[in-house]
Amino acid sequence: MTSLTINGPARLVGADINTDYIISSRRKRVTIDPDALQLHIFEDYNAEFGQSLKPDDIIVAGKNFGCGSAMEVAVTVVRAAGISCVLAPSFARAYYRNAINNGLLPVICDTSSIQEGDTLSIVSEGNDIHVTNTSRDISIGAASLSSMMIEILKTGGLTEYLRKHGDFPSEI
Amino acid sequence: MPSSSVTPATISEKILSAHCGRECRAGESVVCKVDAAMATDGSAPMAIDYFNKMGGKKLAEPQSMIFALDHYAPPDNPATVELQDRIRRFSEEQGNTLYDIGAGIGHQLMIERGHVKPGQLIVGADSHSVAYGAANVFATGVGSSDLAAVMLTGKLWFKVPESIRVTLTGKLPNGVDAKDIALEINRTLDPAEASYRTLEFQGDGAASLTFEERMLLTNMSTDAGAKAGVFAADATTTAYLNAGDDVGVAVHADKDAVYALDLNIDLDQLTPRLARPPVDGAAAEIVGIEQDLGTPVDMVYLGTCTGGRKSDLERALNVLRTGGTKHKRVQLIVTPASDRVYSDLATEGMLAEFIALGALVMTPGCGSCCGTCGTIPGNEKVVMSAANRNFTGRMGNAKARVYLASPEACAAAAITGEITDPRTFLEAQQ
Numbered sequence: 001m002t003s004l005t006i007n008g009p010a011r012l013v014g015a016d017i018n019t020d021y022i023i024s025s026r027r028k029r030v031t032i033d034p035d036a037l038q039l040h041i042f043e044d045y046n047a048e049f050g051q052s053l054k055p056d057d058i059i060v061a062g063k064n065f066g067c068g069s070a071m072e073v074a075v076t077v078v079r080a081a082g083i084s085c086v087l088a089p090s091f092a093r094a095y096y097r098n099a100i101n102n103g104l105l106p107v108i109c110d111t112s113s114i115q116e117g118d119t120l121s122i123v124s125e126g127n128d129i130h131v132t133n134t135s136r137d138i139s140i141g142a143a144s145l146s147s148m149m150i151e152i153l154k155t156g157g158l159t160e161y162l163r164k165h166g167d168f169p170s171e172i
Numbered sequence: 173m174p175s176s177s178v179t180p181a182t183i184s185e186k187i188l189s190a191h192c193g194r195e196c197r198a199g200e201s202v203v204c205k206v207d208a209a210m211a212t213d214g215s216a217p218m219a220i221d222y223f224n225k226m227g228g229k230k231l232a233e234p235q236s237m238i239f240a241l242d243h244y245a246p247p248d249n250p251a252t253v254e255l256q257d258r259i260r261r262f263s264e265e266q267g268n269t270l271y272d273i274g275a276g277i278g279h280q281l282m283i284e285r286g287h288v289k290p291g292q293l294i295v296g297a298d299s300h301s302v303a304y305g306a307a308n309v310f311a312t313g314v315g316s317s318d319l320a321a322v323m324l325t326g327k328l329w330f331k332v333p334e335s336i337r338v339t340l341t342g343k344l345p346n347g348v349d350a351k352d353i354a355l356e357i358n359r360t361l362d363p364a365e366a367s368y369r370t371l372e373f374q375g376d377g378a379a380s381l382t383f384e385e386r387m388l389l390t391n392m393s394t395d396a397g398a399k400a401g402v403f404a405a406d407a408t409t410t411a412y413l414n415a416g417d418d419v420g421v422a423v424h425a426d427k428d429a430v431y432a433l434d435l436n437i438d439l440d441q442l443t444p445r446l447a448r449p450p451v452d453g454a455a456a457e458i459v460g461i462e463q464d465l466g467t468p469v470d471m472v473y474l475g476t477c478t479g480g481r482k483s484d485l486e487r488a489l490n491v492l493r494t495g496g497t498k499h500k501r502v503q504l505i506v507t508p509a510s511d512r513v514y515s516d517l518a519t520e521g522m523l524a525e526f527i528a529l530g531a532l533v534m535t536p537g538c539g540s541c542c543g544t545c546g547t548i549p550g551n552e553k554v555v556m557s558a559a560n561r562n563f564t565g566r567m568g569n570a571k572a573r574v575y576l577a578s579p580e581a582c583a584a585a586a587i588t589g590e591i592t593d594p595r596t597f598l599e600a601q602q
Contacts, residue, residue, distance in 0.1 A: 016363070016455040020563045025214070025542040029244050030251040032218050044565035045453050064363040064397060064455075068563060069542070070299040072218055072315035090364040093399050094299060098315035146201050148329050158317045162226040167325050168203040170193070 003125040006085045006105065008056040010118040010133075013045070015062025019074035019095065021045035022066070028073045034080035041077050055082025058122070060114045063088065065106075066095020075102045085122050087111050087131065100149050101158035107131060108143035126150070148172045180426030182335040183402045184370040187310040187423055191293045198334040198430070207292040208236040209322045210278050214243035214544070215297035215315070217255045220262050222320035230266065232326035237268040238287055240278030243544050245537030247273075276510025276536040279303045279477040283387065284512055289413065289420030290405040295322060300477050300560065302398070305390035306383060307413060308405035308422055310370075313394060333399045334432035335370040335425075336361075340377030342440035347595035349487070349578030350385035351479065351558070354392035355445035356437055359458035363397025369432055370400040372425060377439045378403060383412035384483045391478050392560050444593060447576035450564050461581060464591045468501075469575075470553040472586040473567075475507030475534070476541045479558025479579050482513045488558070488579035489522055492529055494597040495587030504531040504586045505547055507539035529586075543568025556585040 027040050042050030059078065065088035066074060075098040078086070085105045089112075099106040107122060109131050114120070118135040127150055131140040145153070155161040179197060181189065189195050192202035211219050216239050231237050239259050244252045256273070263270040271281050279300055282288050290308035295301060297319035304311035314328070322328050338357065344350070357371070371393045373386070381389070386403050393401030403409070405422035413419075444461040451457075474480065474488050485506065498504050506526050508514040514536050517523040526533060532547065540546035541559045549555050549572035557567070562574035577585075580594035587597070 014453050017453070018561075018563045020542070020561075020566055021453060024565055025243075026544050026568055028214065029247070029255070029544045030249060032221075032255070044563075044570045064367070067363060067397065068299065068395075068561060069214075070297060070313040070315050071214060072317060075315070090367050092363075092397065093368050094313050094315055097318060101315065101317040146331065148201050158321060159222055159225045162321055162324055166227070168321075168327055168329055170203060172201050172203055172329055 003123060006058065006122040008058040008120060010060040010114045010116060010120050011053060011057045012114070012116045013059060013061045016064045016067055017045065017061055018068030019066055019071050020068055022074040023077045025069065025071065028071065032073055034073065034076035037073055037077045038080040041081055053081050053083065057083055058120050059083060059086040060111050061086065061088040062111065063090045065091050067092040070094035072098045075099050075104055079104055100152050103153060103157040105153065109140050113138055113140070180428040180430065182370070182429045182431070183308070183372055183404065183423050183425050184310050184333055184335055184400060187291060187293055188330060188332050190291065196332050198332050200332045201329060202332060203327055203329045204293055206295055206322050206326060206328055208238065208287050208294045209319060210238045210240065210282055210296035210298070210301060211319050212243050212278050212298050213241040213256050213259060215319065216259045218316035219297055219319040219323065220258060222317045223323045226320060226324050228320070228324045231268055231323050234266050234268040237323060238278070238282060239263055239268065240271040240275065240281055241273045242277045242537040243542070245273045245535050245545055248545060273537070274511060274535050276513070277477045277480070277538055279391070280481065280509040283307065284510055286415060289415055289418065290409060291421030291423050295319065295328060299394045300391050302394045302401050303387050303391035303477060305393070305400055305402040306386035307409055308403060310400055310402060312400045331368065333368055333370050335372045336366065336433040336435060337431040338371050338373050338435045338437070339375040340373060340437050340439055341375050342377050342438050343380050344439050344442065347580055347598040348442050348444055349580055350381060350388040351578035352442055352445045353437060353439065354389055355447055355458050355576070356442060357435065358392070358396045359445070361396050361435060365433060366397035368399050370402055371396065371398045373401065373403045379406060382483065383408050384481045388478055395560050444578060444581050444595070446591070447562055449562055449573035449575060453564065456562055461577065461591065461593050465593065467591040468554060469556050469585040469590055470501060471503045471505065471549050471555040472582045473505050473540055473555055473557040473559065474579055474582055475505065475509065475539045476559040477509060478560040480507055480509035480513065482516050484558060484579040485513070485517060485522065488583035489525055491580050491583035491594050491597045492586060494601055498529045498586050499589030501589050502586050503547070504529065505534060505540065506531045507534040507546065508536045510536050540567050542566055556582045556591065558582050
């Protein structure tokens with residue numbers, strides 16, 4: 001059983017963060033290169049916040065994170081900023097799938113007790129995810145992932161999964 | 173595994189079962205054959221990149237892969253032209269269908285050009301791909317990587333969703349629009365409840381809706397947070413799709429199918445609604461139009477995959493005719509959803525009427541909806557839009573304030589220069 005641990009400071013955003021707030025649609029008409037788009041991350045939501053993001057930060061959101069457009073740059077731009085995990089009580093499904101496909105771990109959990117800057121530890125073990133707010137010594141229950149999601153994440157994303165397997169199995 | 177005669181099923185469960193080769197029910201994960209897939213110039217370049225990185229050489233099913241250049245129609249800079257040229261080159265190599273700039277919005281073309289039939293499973297790399305559910309299809313929006321998986325394999329994995337039964341009763345009153353139903357659903361339903369679920373529309377009110385009204389409701393099911401929206405197939409579906417010999421396989425929900433939630437809307441009681449511009453990054457508040465009457469309006473936007481079809485523009489024009497003139501401050505933009513809609517407007521004289529009113533008629537496509545082409549509203553300007561989304565910055569200017577409403581309410585605002593109940597004009601007609 002593989003396990004993965006992510007430690008980092010909580011960076012708080014609100015509820016219903018749509019993909020246009022993560023990266024504006026008008027930016028991707030010029031480039032889809034995540035490293036270039038990263039300069040504009042969260043600009044229409046809170047540009048200052050976007051620019052303050054550092055690698056290993058953990059984005060902690062309210063409900064319905066990633067709603068709106070299914071545009072995948074809203075995930076790759078977060079990855080390009082060095083972030084590998086987003087916590088929210090619920091995600092828009094296209095964002096959730098895009099996250100898995102690009103190796104961004106989406107964790108469904110109650111985020112209400114987490115404050116800006118809290119140190120979080122996220123451990124993914126088998127299908128289960130454990131979240132600990134080490135600053136406050138609080139353990140937070142998180143939804144587990146399906147086996148298919150684990151397979152994709154473990155292989156490094158959907159691209160690597162399909163490059164390796166060439167196809168989906170008939171039963172998952 | 174229980175057979176369908178034993179375990180009643182929703183439309184989503186039946187369509188996914190038919191495409192994964194076994195009976196499946198909500199909560200299971202399955203791999204399904206995908207009947208058709210759509211990507212736009214907003215999503216196809218990235219999908220092509222993923223496809224190449226996956227080792228893709230040939231599309232699994234080129235005949236059912238549809239690309240539409242609709243988000244940047246026309247493009248305003250060389251970098252965007254290059255993104256579109258990559259799509260053109262790829263499609264030429266692979267032999268898949270490409271709708272170039274000016275043909276219209278991909279979602280509209282999927283339905284209009286016969287790519288969608290009852291009983292199918294379709295994905296699109298655009299969140300409003302859910303619109304095809306109006307044709308009794310299980311359709312959902314995906315990202316570019318999932319689309320690339322379909323390009324490579326012709327298949328995709330799905331978690332079978334639970335369904336929410338949305339029962340519509342009665343009939344829409346004059347001046348109240350399918351848009352108002354969608355806004356009412358979005359006002360009532362918590363996105364966290366809708367998430368990963370299908371909205372299955374039922375009831376005599378659903379049956380009374382035109383096909384284009386059904387498309388609006390399935391289109392905006394993603395804005396309610398749902399995975400899909402679906403209607404049963406009936407004579408309205410068959411007549412609209414005009415599919416010729418292959419009419420597809422109509423799928424109905426079993427009487428005792430299990431629903432996660434019930435939502436009932438009495439159309440007789442419904443009144444015009446508005447989605448207000450979001451404040452401080454929060455979700456848009458949806459209110460009755462009476463709460464914001466008199467708010468000055470600077471721009472009126474008629475168009476998009478939600479409000480740019482012929483019937484939408486016809487209903488807006490009906491209100492505009494009653495008013496007679498456009499308010500001088502208001503910039504009125506019309507973006508037909510497709511070249512066919514555009515051509516129908518011309519043939520039937522409506523285009524001339526819009527032009528006489530001082531409307532700017534733009535290239536068929538997504539237009540100003542997400543600020544990637546078309547006219548951009550100025551700082552602090554107020555827009556009344558027939559579109560589906562009004563996130564801050566959505567029309568290309570984070571300092572503009574965008575209200576969402578029905579085409580009729582948008583037209584009423586174009587006449588008076590302020591938020592106005594469209595029924596005032598429609599009642600005057602009677």
